[in-house]
Amino acid sequence: MGALKVSVTVAGAEVLVDGKNVGRAPLEGEVFVDPGEHRVEARHLDYEPASQTVSVAKGGMAEVKLAITPVRSEAQATGVKTEGSGSATGAGGLGPVAGPPAVPMEPQPLPPEKRNWVPVIALGAASAVGLGVGIGMTVASNNASADGHAQADAILKAGGGCPDAPAAYSQACAELRSTASRVNTFGRAATVAYTASGVLAIAAVTYALWPRPGTKASGKVRVLPETQVGYGGIVVQGAW
Structure with missing residues (x-):
């Protein structure tokens, strides 16, 4: 995937x-997207919207800076003096009215996105x-x-042996020999089953703990699976 680092001039x-x-600006961390072109837009009730189209490479990050400007009133756009404010310029001309600066709105928390627990249940069941x-x-x-030990003991007690057996x-x-082969086969199958069970459990926990898009992850915690020959585990990375 790729990432977008978006900044807007108005909170x-x-x-x-x-x-x-x-x-809402300011965003916490990057926005992860698929590689390719993406349109990034900033909107505010009291400001003109601004947008930018950027291209993100696979594994890369693009920085987007959006500057939005206050919305001009109809009186300001036409140069008509409003009651109780403004001053004349030139011979009877009226200049634009300077109003109080717009106060940026406090960012409102977004409702948390509901997580789909079906993959967690399926991975846990598997x-x-x-x-x-x-x-x-x-x-x-x-x-x-x-069974193999019992068979070997029976042969030894009868005074026989398998090397150069009569x-x-x-x-x-x-x-x-057939019993010994079954011991090895069952042992290898058990190892494969335990490994698969561990990997599926790691995948279920990773999906359950992975931060959801658009929500603030406390401390920017990332939970990643780690598997190597002989063992598997979960790596938790974070910055505080």
Whole structure:
């Protein structure tokens, strides 16, 4: 994705990106957008709107500075003197009336955007399924390992052995090798299931904690998943 850093000369002005409200000036942090061209606009009840079209590269950031000017009244636009104010200029001419400067409105907090919890529920359910599969494979691997120990003990107690096994023990040794293979298979399947369950759980937590667009994230906290060979986890980054 790309990012837009938007600044407006008047606090409280409504900021829109491609016609969508993203907050009021001054914005907290950047506005994340897809790569390409985007139209950024600032609106205020007492000011003329201003807009700018910028192009954002993938992974890049574009800075947008919008200057909005006060709206001129009809009397100011036509040069007609209003009652109780203004002064004549030249021979009977009337100059524009200088009124009090407009007072910027205090920025109003935007209503929080409702988060869609369906992905969190789906990812959590999938993580639980993966955990259940991992536990089942672990139990199966342990049972197969117990069977293998019992088979090996039976061969040893009968006075035989599998290396260079005589014909009398060939069947028992084949079953022992099959059991050992099942132990390895179940063990690897359990590892894959536990890993998948962990990744899905990390994805669910990341989605649940990720700051929503247009809302102020306290301390600009970012929650990111981290997976490497042998382990996985969550990295929380922030600045205070």
